[in-house]
Amino acid sequence: MCGIFGIISDREINHGHLRQLALHARQRGRDSSGLIYYDSDAYSIKRADYDIKQLLNRQDNLRTPVVMGHSRLITNGLSDNQPVVRMVFV
Numbered sequence: 001m002c003g004i005f006g007i008i009s010d011r012e013i014n015h016g017h018l019r020q021l022a023l024h025a026r027q028r029g030r031d032s033s034g035l036i037y038y039d040s041d042a043y044s045i046k047r048a049d050y051d052i053k054q055l056l057n058r059q060d061n062l063r064t065p066v067v068m069g070h071s072r073l074i075t076n077g078l079s080d081n082q083p084v085v086r087m088v089f090v
Helices: 017-027 052-058
Strands: 003-008 032-039 042-048 067-070
Touching: 003 017, 003 042, 017 052, 017 067, 032 052, 052 067
Parallel strands: none
Antiparallel strands: 003 067, 032 042, 032 067
16 A cells, blocks of 8 residues: 655745655555656656655755655555556646
């Protein structure tokens, strides 16, 4: 089961708060992780087959008011880094 977390704010996120939330979610698993955040005029998605701590370290320069993420334990295979991302064009 995933540990899911996020921050939605009216100003740039506090990186300490984000790290604290991510570390709590990390208790649910350390095998894969992901982030989605607002970047300029679009959303960016980063998925990784490693610990959320490593992923956060690589995204340390986030300047965004919106970020959500997950940390998970592999349960039924190595090829699915859930939650699933689907692009829908309207």
